[in-house]
Amino acid sequence: MKALKVMATINEEGQLTLDHPLTTDKNSRVEVIVLIPDDEAPDQISQAEVLADFRQAWQEAMTGQTIPLSQLWEGFEDG
Structure with a gap:
């Protein structure tokens, strides 16, 4: 698996x-x-902070510490 860093809105x-x-x-x-x-x-966020956050997120993703997308929206549907 390879990683790409892109900006989005x-x-x-x-x-x-x-x-x-x-x-x-x-x-x-x-x-x-x-x-x-x-x-x-x-x-105002330093490149080092962004890189540290990405490394943590990448490590969590690679070790299966993820949340199904359907769970991310729980609680928002009623608001």
Whole structure:
């Protein structure tokens, strides 16, 4: 498995729009890890913090410490 780091925007419907197209195999399934800054503006987060967060998320993903996507939306459907 290889990792690609890309920036994206989340729209009002909760869908991701990538800033640039991916240059990889088309019609492939992918695993997505989304890193969302807390209350800080994105330019206030250091590259080291982003890298540390990504490494932790990557380690969790590679060791199976993941949550099914269906569980992520539990509780939001009623709000």
